[in-house]
Amino acid sequence: MGNNEQSARIIGHFRGEEMGPLVVAIGGIHGNEPAGVLALERLFELLAEEPLVNPGFNFRGELLALRGNLAALAAGKRYIDTDLNRIWRVRNSDPEQFTTSEDHELHELLAAIETALEESPLSELVLLDLHTTTAGGGIFAVTGDDEPSLSLAAEMSVPVIKGMLSGLQGTTLHYFRGNHFATSLPVRAISFEAGFHEDPASVELALAATVNLLRALGCVKEEDVSTHHDARLREAARGLPRLTELAYVHRIARDGSDQFRMRPGYRNFQPIVKGELLGEDCGGPITAPAAGYLLMPLYQAQGDEGFFIVQDYQLPSAY
Numbered sequence: 001m002g003n004n005e006q007s008a009r010i011i012g013h014f015r016g017e018e019m020g021p022l023v024v025a026i027g028g029i030h031g032n033e034p035a036g037v038l039a040l041e042r043l044f045e046l047l048a049e050e051p052l053v054n055p056g057f058n059f060r061g062e063l064l065a066l067r068g069n070l071a072a073l074a075a076g077k078r079y080i081d082t083d084l085n086r087i088w089r090v091r092n093s094d095p096e097q098f099t100t101s102e103d104h105e106l107h108e109l110l111a112a113i114e115t116a117l118e119e120s121p122l123s124e125l126v127l128l129d130l131h132t133t134t135a136g137g138g139i140f141a142v143t144g145d146d147e148p149s150l151s152l153a154a155e156m157s158v159p160v161i162k163g164m165l166s167g168l169q170g171t172t173l174h175y176f177r178g179n180h181f182a183t184s185l186p187v188r189a190i191s192f193e194a195g196f197h198e199d200p201a202s203v204e205l206a207l208a209a210t211v212n213l214l215r216a217l218g219c220v221k222e223e224d225v226s227t228h229h230d231a232r233l234r235e236a237a238r239g240l241p242r243l244t245e246l247a248y249v250h251r252i253a254r255d256g257s258d259q260f261r262m263r264p265g266y267r268n269f270q271p272i273v274k275g276e277l278l279g280e281d282c283g284g285p286i287t288a289p290a291a292g293y294l295l296m297p298l299y300q301a302q303g304d305e306g307f308f309i310v311q312d313y314q315l316p317s318a319y
């Protein structure tokens, strides 16, 4: 058992003694979001220390932690040529056909995951994709709309947003949910937004969310890998809507030609009313087409979406 495999791509590969899920955790799919990488590096330090302070410690399954966009992380940019979280689809695996830096990144990520899947008997494949946002004001998890992923995300004690996959294409979640791996294992996939890019608290929140996921999956026991960050996670989630659904995506031109500018001061989960002035572009003012909560207002140069609007979602009572 232990962290016996490291490289620029692989933060760690922790193999437990008991059979269980393969948890693939990725940080830095966007190169200007190092918090997830730092959180996973810290988690592997904690996992290495745990048997020393806790002789009964046991890990069920495996944790494979990966750095997402290496070239963009080194450059401190969201991406080099194209957004790595919009190109996860069945691909030509011949490197001579690759046209972007991100084609190579995706190829290496998939190779690492496929190798881990082949190596050991596993019960389930679970993705946790760690991100941060350009606006502060709220942490949240995004999942597919399948009940097993939604309930796992809810067990992380963070707000959950459903319906996001219909507003995007080619994300890690789409790929994991799309049965593209040569395995018949059940697959669940969650991405977690840990707060503002530059906020040191985002590292702690990403770490706490990852440990909560490992607990919810039974990889570690409730009392193991204790961090002080769980209380912070609950604190950060307090007052935020527990379950919301995507209502609207404002798309922008990738080349910046529509000159989209978000009005300053918006935060994640800020309530907005229909008709509210949210920004402007070369066509004039941009107003909210619906009431709800604002999500991921864009305050950086690179991005394909200007903002999202989500609305409260009630689960059917039989859920």
Ligand SMILES: [Zn+2]
Residues within 6 Å of the ligand: 029, 030, 033, 130, 131, 132
């Ligand atoms: Zn991101």
